[in-house]
Amino acid sequence: xxxxxxxxxxxxxxxxxxxxxxxxxxxxxxxxxxxxxxxxxxxxxxxxxxxxxxxxxxxxxxxxxxxxxxxxxxxxxxxxxxxxxxxxxxxxxxxxxxxxxxxxxxxxxxxxxxxxxxxxxxxxxxxxxxxxxxxxxxxxxxxxxxxxxxxxxxxxxxxxxxxxxxxxxxxxxxxxxxxxxxxxxxxxxxxxxxxxxxxxxxxxxxxxxxxxxxxxxxxxxxxxxxxxxxxxxxxxxxxxxxxxxxxxxxxxxxxxxxxxxxxxxxxxxxxxxxxxxxxxxxxxxxxxxxxxxxxxxxxxxxxxxxxxxxxxxxxxxxxxxxxxxxxxxxxxxxxxxxxxxxxxxxxxxxxxxxxxxxxxxxxxxxxxxxxxxxxxxxxxxxxxxxxxxxxxxxxxxxxxxxxxxxxxxxxxxxxxxxxxxxxxxxxxxxxxxxxxxxxxxxxxxxxxxxxxxxxxxxxxxxxxxxxxxxxxxxxxxxxxxxxxxxxxxxxxxxxxxxxxxxxxxxxxxxxxxxxxxxxxxxxxxxxxxxxxxxxxxxxxxxxxxxxxxxxxxxxxxxxxxxxxxxxxxxxxxxxxxxxxxxxxxxxxxxxxxxxxxxxxxxxxxxxxxxxxxxxxxxxxxxxxxxxxxxxxxxxxxxxxxxxxxxxxxxxxxxxxxxxxxxxxxxxxxxxxxxxxxxxxxxxxxxxxxxxxxxxxxxxxxxxxxxxxxxxxxxxxxxxxxxxxxxxxx
Numbered sequence: 001x002x003x004x005x006x007x008x009x010x011x012x013x014x015x016x017x018x019x020x021x022x023x024x025x026x027x028x029x030x031x032x033x034x035x036x037x038x039x040x041x042x043x044x045x046x047x048x049x050x051x052x053x054x055x056x057x058x059x060x061x062x063x064x065x066x067x068x069x070x071x072x073x074x075x076x077x078x079x080x081x082x083x084x085x086x087x088x089x090x091x092x093x094x095x096x097x098x099x100x101x102x103x104x105x106x107x108x109x110x111x112x113x114x115x116x117x118x119x120x121x122x123x124x125x126x127x128x129x130x131x132x133x134x135x136x137x138x139x140x141x142x143x144x145x146x147x148x149x150x151x152x153x154x155x156x157x158x159x160x161x162x163x164x165x166x167x168x169x170x171x172x173x174x175x176x177x178x179x180x181x182x183x184x185x186x187x188x189x190x191x192x193x194x195x196x197x198x199x200x201x202x203x204x205x206x207x208x209x210x211x212x213x214x215x216x217x218x219x220x221x222x223x224x225x226x227x228x229x230x231x232x233x234x235x236x237x238x239x240x241x242x243x244x245x246x247x248x249x250x251x252x253x254x255x256x257x258x259x260x261x262x263x264x265x266x267x268x269x270x271x272x273x274x275x276x277x278x279x280x281x282x283x284x285x286x287x288x289x290x291x292x293x294x295x296x297x298x299x300x301x302x303x304x305x306x307x308x309x310x311x312x313x314x315x316x317x318x319x320x321x322x323x324x325x326x327x328x329x330x331x332x333x334x335x336x337x338x339x340x341x342x343x344x345x346x347x348x349x350x351x352x353x354x355x356x357x358x359x360x361x362x363x364x365x366x367x368x369x370x371x372x373x374x375x376x377x378x379x380x381x382x383x384x385x386x387x388x389x390x391x392x393x394x395x396x397x398x399x400x401x402x403x404x405x406x407x408x409x410x411x412x413x414x415x416x417x418x419x420x421x422x423x424x425x426x427x428x429x430x431x432x433x434x435x436x437x438x439x440x441x442x443x444x445x446x447x448x449x450x451x452x453x454x455x456x457x458x459x460x461x462x463x464x465x466x467x468x469x470x471x472x473x474x475x476x477x478x479x480x481x482x483x484x485x486x487x488x489x490x491x492x493x494x495x496x497x498x499x500x501x502x503x504x505x506x507x508x509x510x511x512x513x514x515x516x517x518x519x520x521x522x523x524x525x526x527x528x529x530x531x532x533x534x535x536x537x538x539x540x541x542x543x544x545x546x547x548x549x550x551x552x553x554x555x556x557x558x559x560x561x562x563x564x565x566x567x568x569x570x571x572x573x574x575x576x577x578x579x580x581x582x583x584x585x586x587x588x589x590x591x592x593x594x595x596x597x598x599x600x601x602x603x604x605x606x607x608x609x610x611x612x613x614x615x616x617x618x619x620x621x622x623x624x625x626x627x628x629x630x631x632x633x634x635x636x637x638x639x640x641x642x643x644x645x646x647x648x649x650x651x652x653x654x655x656x657x658x659x660x661x662x663x664x665x666x667x668x669x670x671x672x673x674x675x676x677x678x679x680x681x682x683x684x685x686x687x688x689x690x691x692x693x694x695x696x697x698x699x700x701x702x703x704x705x706x707x708x709x710x711x712x713x714x715x716x717x718x719x720x721x722x723x724x725x726x727x728x729x
């Protein structure tokens with residue numbers, strides 16, 4: 001009992017290690033800012049990244065556009081903030097400089113690199129070379145085959161080992177097998193299957209550790225002792241070795257210990273996964289709890305995977321061992337085992353669906369990324385294979401029920417058909433885990449940072465990936481950068497942009513860009529000085545090919561600072577996932593008492609999820625402030641004046657969302673004449689006017705309008721709906 005307690009403490013300690021970590025440390029902000037022009041450099045450059053940095057590899061160096069490398073003291077990770085990289089700067093003369101950085105996340109050894117360019121001196125002396133923002137991330141990066149292979153084999157070995165043990169302890173029970181010789185021989189075969197998987201896990205864990213030290217460009221000893229990644233990988237290696245040691249000899253007690261150790265090995269996968277991504281860029285308790293919840297769900301996802309597809313080879317082994325044993329006894333035994341396995345698989349599938357949905361929502365921003373990014377494509381393949389396995393498993397269950405109606409046992413032909421179906425499931429499971437290897441080796445789309453630019457967007461125009469980046473600088477002029485991937489190799493294209501602002505009918509300004517880097521064009525010009533949405537038509541043309549063109553919408557309207565927080569799981573969704581996990585546990589072959597307890601707990605949590613979802617809404621409605629103004633002629637006249645000055649270009653004269661700038665916005669403005677808008681309270685509308693509406697083009701007017709002016713505007717726009725209702729009568 002004391003050993004079990006100590007091992008649980010070690011696993012809990014490992015679970016707490018990730019804190020707020022992620023798989024890719026991307027640049028969030030820098031001082032000096034990217035493409036800024038400063039009169040004098042500060043004493044220390046400060047670069048903040050999205051994830052904690054491993055000091056063994058992460059660094060930044062200074063270079064000059066004229067003289068190359070600039071001598072400085074070595075960079076360092078801030079002692080009070082692991083997200084920040086610091087570099088002491090010498091006195092810098094006038095010129096253009098670049099902070100070239102490379103980072104190693106403390107989670108799984110993924111490296112990132114980039115550069116922050118800035119100029120020192122007079123902005124008017126624009127004779128220095130133009131430094132473009134770092135190119136936008138490739139939406140279809142190809143992960144290193146060795147990384148994919150190591151992740152695939154890690155999942156395959158540990159899932160197989162844990163799945164075989166789960167099958168032995170929950171499905172293959174001695175009380176179900178009347179023939180003691182059959183039970184002992186197959187139990188030994190299942191143990192050897194898990195033992196072989198554990199040995200493979202040792203080899204793969206060692207290879208992963210060597211790969212981590214190579215990636216970090218450090219010695220193996222330093223990787224193990226000086227980095228969190230090496231510590232977790234070493235723990236995985238030791239756990240795999242302990243698992244193999246426990247499985248060398250038979251014994252139910254040893255199998256239970258081996259299962260606990262195997263679960264620890266699966267936990268190390270979760271600790272080095274994308275699910276360990278931080279919820280915020282800080283180290284607050286809330287962020288740590290959110291990260292711990294994400295890691296826990298990922299761990300549950302892995303355990304469910306082991307219980308379902310990790311148990312399939314064990315089931316196949318039993319079916320193959322019984323293929324030469326005829327008679328009603330063995331046919332009945334197979335029927336009983338498959339029924340128990342189906343209960344285990346049903347529980348696992350429910351848990352997989354719940355936890356997998358949360359992970360997908362966390363890492364996928366839009367549905368289109370399922371086929372336009374490497375991560376999304378790998379996830380799509382995984383989902384297709386998951387669906388295929390569900391169909392085959394469902395067919396097996398239906399077929400067995402049909403067979404049991406006509407006979408209490410399975411014939412040899414029935415056993416043969418079942419073996420074929422399970423063999424197909426095993427093959428699909430191996431491919432599914434390969435897709436998981438690609439998935440975990442690719443950066444999630446939500447984590448892909450757009451560094452060094454205030455606007456960045458990539459679109460597909462026929463076979464060309466066309467990107468526009470804009471780095472704002474009101475003093476020295478905005479930098480426009482265009483990247484075109486997929487152009488024919490034998491063309492020398494011209495690239496121009498045409499900037500217009502239809503809302504103000506200011507005409508069109510054209511800017512020709514020059515090729516600064518292969519496949520990248522740029523120029524500096526003050527074209528975005530007036531706030532508001534603009535159409536930036538980007539044209540790439542060359543003799544012998546059709547023009548590649550796209551109109552981007554660049555909105556320079558001042559808004560509240562965007563949140564750097566990642567996807568956060570609402571409380572009601574957390575409770576809902578727990579409810580589904582309770583439903584999953586109720587499907588296991590347990591006693592009726594425990595099944596009823598899990599079912600009752602699921603019902604209670606479903607009610608709790610409903611209350612957690614609706615209570616904040618009604619509480620907010622009950623406590624929010626009301627409009628202090630009445631619809632008097634004076635208030636309406638004042639509101640109309642504000643509306644005509646600040647709102648009419650987007651929402652239109654009649655409030656129908658059909659203003660002159662509406663068509664150029666990414667989403668139509670609100671139509672104040674529709675019943676849907678009438679369901680929003682004045683307090684909600686007040687918040688949108690003052691602080692902007694997230695996810696839309698609605699800017700913040702809190703610094704331009706007083707509190708009274710906002711209430712006057714709300715009173716006025718409410719008249720649009722009343723007038724529309726009166727006109728419809």
